[in-house]
Amino acid sequence: LTYTVTNFIPASGRDVISVNPKTGEIHLTGALDFEEVNVFNFRIEARDQGTPPLSGHCKVVLEVLDVND
Numbered sequence: 001l002t003y004t005v006t007n008f009i010p011a012s013g014r015d016v017i018s019v020n021p022k023t024g025e026i027h028l029t030g031a032l033d034f035e036e037v038n039v040f041n042f043r044i045e046a047r048d049q050g051t052p053p054l055s056g057h058c059k060v061v062l063e064v065l066d067v068n069d
Helices: 011-015
Strands: 002-009 017-019 026-028 039-047 055-063
Touching: 002 011, 002 017, 017 039
Parallel strands: none
Antiparallel strands: 002 039, 017 026, 039 055
8 A cells, every 4th residue: 555645734734744655654744833723634545556556545634732721
């Protein structure tokens, strides 16, 4: 399987969220700031290498909590 991320809302999510294409693990690549963005929505697609290739997807909602409050 190969995992890819699509449809970031907001688009700035591309700068702070990544997915390992082999395992599907979600990683943060930058700092999150509640005051800037408090929710990220994106989709992860899993595609196999069959003929024809089959795929499935899921929606991920990442909610940023403001721990200072």
